[in-house]
Amino acid sequence: MDIKEYVTIRSKLVNEKLEELFPKSGPGIPILRESMYYSLVAGGKRLRPVLCILGYELSGGQNIDEVMPQACALEMIHTFTLIHDDLPAMDDDDFRRGKPSNHKVYGEAAAILAGDALFVEAVGIFLQGVIPDELKVRMLEVLVNALGVDGVIGGQVLDIRAEGRVHTRNLVESIHLRKTARFIEASLVIGAIGARAAESTIEKLKTIGIDLGVLFQIIDDILDETGEERELGKKLKKDHEGGKCTYPKVMGLDNSIKEAKKLTEKVKIEAKAAFGEKGALLEELAEYFLNRRN
Amino acid sequence: MDIKEYVTIRSKLVNEKLEELFPKSGPGIPILRESMYYSLVAGGKRLRPVLCILGYELSGGQNIDEVMPQACALEMIHTFTLIHDDLPAMDDDDFRRGKPSNHKVYGEAAAILAGDALFVEAVGIFLQGVIPDELKVRMLEVLVNALGVDGVIGGQVLDIRAEGRVHTRNLVESIHLRKTARFIEASLVIGAIGARAAESTIEKLKTIGIDLGVLFQIIDDILDETGEERELGKKLKKDHEGGKCTYPKVMGLDNSIKEAKKLTEKVKIEAKAAFGEKGALLEELAEYFLNRRN
Numbered sequence: 001m002d003i004k005e006y007v008t009i010r011s012k013l014v015n016e017k018l019e020e021l022f023p024k025s026g027p028g029i030p031i032l033r034e035s036m037y038y039s040l041v042a043g044g045k046r047l048r049p050v051l052c053i054l055g056y057e058l059s060g061g062q063n064i065d066e067v068m069p070q071a072c073a074l075e076m077i078h079t080f081t082l083i084h085d086d087l088p089a090m091d092d093d094d095f096r097r098g099k100p101s102n103h104k105v106y107g108e109a110a111a112i113l114a115g116d117a118l119f120v121e122a123v124g125i126f127l128q129g130v131i132p133d134e135l136k137v138r139m140l141e142v143l144v145n146a147l148g149v150d151g152v153i154g155g156q157v158l159d160i161r162a163e164g165r166v167h168t169r170n171l172v173e174s175i176h177l178r179k180t181a182r183f184i185e186a187s188l189v190i191g192a193i194g195a196r197a198a199e200s201t202i203e204k205l206k207t208i209g210i211d212l213g214v215l216f217q218i219i220d221d222i223l224d225e226t227g228e229e230r231e232l233g234k235k236l237k238k239d240h241e242g243g244k245c246t247y248p249k250v251m252g253l254d255n256s257i258k259e260a261k262k263l264t265e266k267v268k269i270e271a272k273a274a275f276g277e278k279g280a281l282l283e284e285l286a287e288y289f290l291n292r293r294n
Numbered sequence: 295m296d297i298k299e300y301v302t303i304r305s306k307l308v309n310e311k312l313e314e315l316f317p318k319s320g321p322g323i324p325i326l327r328e329s330m331y332y333s334l335v336a337g338g339k340r341l342r343p344v345l346c347i348l349g350y351e352l353s354g355g356q357n358i359d360e361v362m363p364q365a366c367a368l369e370m371i372h373t374f375t376l377i378h379d380d381l382p383a384m385d386d387d388d389f390r391r392g393k394p395s396n397h398k399v400y401g402e403a404a405a406i407l408a409g410d411a412l413f414v415e416a417v418g419i420f421l422q423g424v425i426p427d428e429l430k431v432r433m434l435e436v437l438v439n440a441l442g443v444d445g446v447i448g449g450q451v452l453d454i455r456a457e458g459r460v461h462t463r464n465l466v467e468s469i470h471l472r473k474t475a476r477f478i479e480a481s482l483v484i485g486a487i488g489a490r491a492a493e494s495t496i497e498k499l500k501t502i503g504i505d506l507g508v509l510f511q512i513i514d515d516i517l518d519e520t521g522e523e524r525e526l527g528k529k530l531k532k533d534h535e536g537g538k539c540t541y542p543k544v545m546g547l548d549n550s551i552k553e554a555k556k557l558t559e560k561v562k563i564e565a566k567a568a569f570g571e572k573g574a575l576l577e578e579l580a581e582y583f584l585n586r587r588n
Binding site for chain 2: 027028029031032033036080084087090107108109113119120121123124127133134136141144147149150153154156160161
């Protein structure tokens with residue numbers, strides 16, 4: 001199975017499980033559920049859940065049902081961060097994944113609350129399933145470390161504050177690490193913990209996860225400058241013109257592409273060293289990130 | 295020890311532990327931490343942590359250090375909900391606990407993110423301490439049920455949508471239950487689980503918790519109409535004039551006071567039946583809620 005097939009098949013399983021764990025109709029205030037569901041099923045590559053499953057399988061896990069609740073929770077949390085990022089007070093994006101942003105459909109107050117509730121319900125779903133409680137606690141610790149004051153939310157604070165300030169390589173790397181890379185790293189590691197991976201395996205996945213995450217974000221920045229709006233489903237050049245601190249702005253477009261290629265090679269070497277033949281999926285994933293158009 | 299002394303002593307312990315678990319300086323992006331800390335130490339009665347400790351002690355718990363991380367996490371989560379409730383897109387409150395609201399000091403984007411990060415870091419702190427992992431998981435499940443689509447956040451959605459609509463007793467009870475009562479209930483129950491309480495004890499605390507929570511919120515609504523701004527540290531009559539669905543508006547002020555007194559008596563009977571002499575603190579707590587001025 002190549003990585004494209006792997007992502008297609010695994011993300012289909014994730015979508016089915018999400019539908020089961022968080023259906024449109026269910027307990028709670030219907031309009032709140034609806035607004036959460038709207039953003040949750042708006043598309044997206046289900047990258048974090050797929051990485052969680054991949055981390056599990058690379059670590060020897062034999063039954064991916066074991067980590068499906070945790071994988072799905074990661075997507076819910078990613079969706080929460082996107083809803084809040086798009087708010088008028090933040091990046092003020094009217095489109096996301098080719099559809100109107102949550103606050104354009106439901107209003108600003110509802111969008112803030114939909115994001116909040118997605119995180120809350122994600123924690124509930126994260127605690128479900130057959131994984132022993134001591135592993136769930138450890139996996140959840142990894143997750144909150146990747147999200148909090150020194151993770152995704154900390155990175156978003158840096159990102160917003162960077163507008164209109166001096167942009168340096170140091171700053172853009174600091175933002176990328178927190179806003180994207182640590183969550184990608186955590187997704188792989190959470191799956192690995194679910195498969196009772198050895199500490200040495202987890203350490204290797206951490207390095208690979210950070211490199212993959214930075215690579216992913218550099219390409220994101222490049223696509224903001226060179227991509228097709230139709231393919232990406234959001235307004236482009238907004239980061240560049242909006243004063244965001246992006247990789248191409250600090251390093252130039254050519255150097256950004258060079259850096260992305262360098263990271264791709266680095267991941268391939270790391271994956272081979274860590275997992276041998278089995279690491280091929282990670283090697284292909286790096287290539288897939290490098291060449292993606294959306 | 296009477297309830298006033300109990301609240302004073304236990305809330306002091308909570309403040310000390312919060313300072314230890316989430317100091318102003320620590321890991322993460324400094325300005326984000328600072329904005330979280332600003333709202334966390336802005337005062338407040340530390341009611342939810344104290345109720346958690348009380349639930350623990352009433353259930354026979356002998357060492358309150360066991361549940362201090364979870365108690366502190368409850369206050370962080372309460373603070374998160376207050377920061378988001380005060381946002382311009384929500385209730386648009388400029389003051390909270392006598393100080394400018396978070397977004398008045400740090401801006402709207404930072405306030406949204408401070409709320410988000412308080413919740414994330416609270417989950418991390420909730421997982422700390424010596425309580426066995428299987429109990430932590432159960433306690434956290436209780437918490438997310440009290441917060442999510444059918445809890446505090448669901449209640450806030452109802453609350454916001456009620457503005458400008460027909461207000462009924464049914465609606466105000468539905469809002470109070472979710473916005474306030476279920477979190478008060480969860481605080482008692484989380485402490486009880488930490489003390490390995492019998493299921494029968496937990497069931498009794500659930501009933502008492504809901505009644506206490508509804509009582510607390512009815513008094514809150516009454517104070518909005520009759521209280522002193524200086525004592526309450528926030529703008530009053532805002533709920534009434536702002537089109538909120540409140541108890542006095544639906545039932546009238548006299549009937550609201552009657553209902554609060556009825557609930558107080560109900561809690562006293564329930565507390566005595568459940569805990570005998572030991573239940574005196576809960577009885578006094580109901581009286582304390584009934585007579586509070588802030």
